Amino acid sequence: xxxxxxxxxxxxxxxxQGKVLMNICGKSVLEHDxxxxxxxxxxxxxxxxxxxxxxxxxxxxxxxxxxxTCFRGSEEDVLSRYYYAAKENNADVIVRIxxxxxxxxxxxxxKTIQMYLNxxxxxxxxxxxxxxxxxxxxxxxxxxxxxxxxxFNEAIIQRDREHVTAYIWDNLQIFRVGCYKNxxxxxxxxxxxxxxxxFKFITEVYNYLYEKxxxxxxxxxxxxxxxxxxxxxxxxxxxxxxx
Numbered sequence: 001x002x003x004x005x006x007x008x009x010x011x012x013x014x015x016x017q018g019k020v021l022m023n024i025c026g027k028s029v030l031e032h033d034x035x036x037x038x039x040x041x042x043x044x045x046x047x048x049x050x051x052x053x054x055x056x057x058x059x060x061x062x063x064x065x066x067x068x069t070c071f072r073g074s075e076e077d078v079l080s081r082y083y084y085a086a087k088e089n090n091a092d093v094i095v096r097i098x099x100x101x102x103x104x105x106x107x108x109x110x111k112t113i114q115m116y117l118n119x120x121x122x123x124x125x126x127x128x129x130x131x132x133x134x135x136x137x138x139x140x141x142x143x144x145x146x147x148x149x150x151x152f153n154e155a156i157i158q159r160d161r162e163h164v165t166a167y168i169w170d171n172l173q174i175f176r177v178g179c180y181k182n183x184x185x186x187x188x189x190x191x192x193x194x195x196x197x198x199f200k201f202i203t204e205v206y207n208y209l210y211e212k213x214x215x216x217x218x219x220x221x222x223x224x225x226x227x228x229x230x231x232x233x234x235x236x237x238x239x240x241x242x243x
Contacts, residue, residue, distance in 0.1 A: 007097045010059065100194060106215075124177065132187035135221075197238055198238060
């Protein structure tokens with residue numbers, strides 16, 4: 001089975017324009033995403049899925065520079081962008097990652113994928129967010145091509161077209177869903193990139209950890225935050241946008 005990780009990326013973020021190409025420790029956010037995802041052993045291919053808008057040409061160029069496949073599709077209908085990206089790249093299993101997660105943990109993603117692969121007859125879809133136990137920003141979703149195709153063909157409302165998997169986890173009578181959970185609840189922690197405060201937090205984490213250990217993981221960040229409690233305060237008041 002071919003496992004394809006599709007990373008959605010665009011320049012037109014509503015809260016922080018151009019965030020995916022912002023610089024942290026000499027690399028773009030998108031490059032950090034890809035570096036970390038390349039360490040996930042059960043991913044066969046990484047595809048950056050961007051839009052057909054001219055302002056996203058820079059993302060296409062970044063994908064070329066990073067040596068990863070790039071697919072261009074609808075800006076608003078992200079579900080169709082994922083479907084056609086998966087189809088074009090012959091994906092059997094799709095891993096959905098968003099490009100605003102430069103602290104994504106390769107081991108957490110790997111274990112979430114493995115939960116799906118180990119239970120092919122039991123689950124149509126697995127994530128690590130249905131029951132939130134991980135910091136926001138380590139989000140991983142895994143599903144089969146047939147489930148994506150069914151959502152693509154049946155989802156009608158704008159929310160379900162924009163958020164890719166909303167149709168799946170909103171129809172539990174149709175799809176069999178599983179959740180990979182952590183043994184401790186860290187869901188109050190915000191490690192995603194959506195605002196300038198988030199950028200400041202993530203930059204601080206990289207400044208502390210990246211030079212000594214470019215492969216740092218969730219536990220390394222948790223240890224850092226225990227040592228320097230002020231880090232949590234940088235973006236703790238930011239509210240996540242509602243789906």
